Amino acid sequence: MGVLQAAWLIARKDLTVELRSRELIYTAVFFALSCLLVFAFAFVGERTVVENAPAGILWVTTIFAASLALGRTFERERQADTLRALLLAPIERPSIYLGKLLSLLILLFGIQVVVVPLVGLLFGAPIFRAPLLLGGLLLLGTVGFAAVGTLFAAMLQRASSRDVLLPVVLYPVTLPAILGGMQGTLWVLAAEPNYELARTWLAMLVFFDAVFLTLALWTFAPVTSE
């Protein structure tokens, strides 16, 4: 079986499990909504928004919601030791990583479909000014964060303090992706937009994603071997 075929099987299974339990969707969406409301009360006063706040708010909300989802991605596979069952299947190990990453990304993009319009609505951010560029920044930034996060979640799935360790190791490594996405978004949503700078950050995200996806695919098999 091909890597992509096996990855799709695993992703589809994860999404079916999620649709049945709705555990991650509810947790992450409610968390994101709470975040946005807190920021709305903090940063919006007398119908004016603190300058450049929407880009930061968008990314902080996305990243924290993603962290919640990440923790559960492999935790579910621990419940009946099903990760071992996946490792015992005659498929290439990177397909497990790709499947997990794909299902996580679909979930995160679902959260962004809710969060981005709300950022536009609550903070008056011009989200339709350069939709393709904004979409590209969100896509690449989220892929970068999730690519590293999925690998680290897999690495830590046997560690007893994985819930504490995951954010400790994840945020420093994914800082370039978070900053790249946030800076690019900032220049798209700014009062005086600079698309050239936004595209530069987009290019940086392409580089980050390529490097970390390659590293993750290369190291997933060794880190999941016992």
Place this chain on the structure above:
Amino acid sequence: MTRPHQGASDCDFDVVAAVEVSRHYGRRRALAGVTGQWTAGTITGLFGPNGAGKSTLLGVLSTLLRPSGGTVRYGDRDARAWGDILRSRIGVLGHDLFLYPELTARENLIFFGRLYGMAPADLERSVETALKRAGLAARADDRVGSFSRGMRQRLAAERALLHGPRLVLFDEPFTGLDDASVERMIARLRELREQGAIVLAATHDLEIAEQFVDGGLCLQGGRIVTIPPGPEPLRARYRRAVEEAA
């Protein structure tokens, strides 16, 4: 002969041999120089007290754990030489049952069958047969989370056998089973033997094991302990062997 599913037929073997296999977890030694050979059409009981290394040996034979020393050969090649395809000829029932509680019995079987590369027509037939064998045909579309431990155990065993493995590794296959299910499991293991599978079953239920095993391998402290032959029940001989080795 066991019937491998389409695509896995490039890999087959009649014998599995472990030579001086050891496995360490940090400084703790789980297996020390274990040597054994298991041939097609036999059922070997794997006995020993808790922490003796039974699950570790099954983990090594399943390719999930890499031995710290020694080699395991599947036919004329080791796991590295076979590659990923070797795992299509191994079926494992673990302590934990490798089932997704949110999926139905049928969905679990279909998911794993597809992962093992089974052809759709072959898979559909095998899933129906597996559900019947597990006594779960009427509950096929119920979520596994609603099943009792015994029902999950029966389903997990069929999940492990769905793809027609040559090497069958069962860890405590009788956990949670009622008397009728134990009988059915014994019959299933005997059937596997007749089909030419190499079966290793780790169990503490020696009275049950005595009914179907062809031979036994006893571990203590990661080392093989010989159970002496004799007219006494297996339990008595096992106890004596373990006490003498302690």
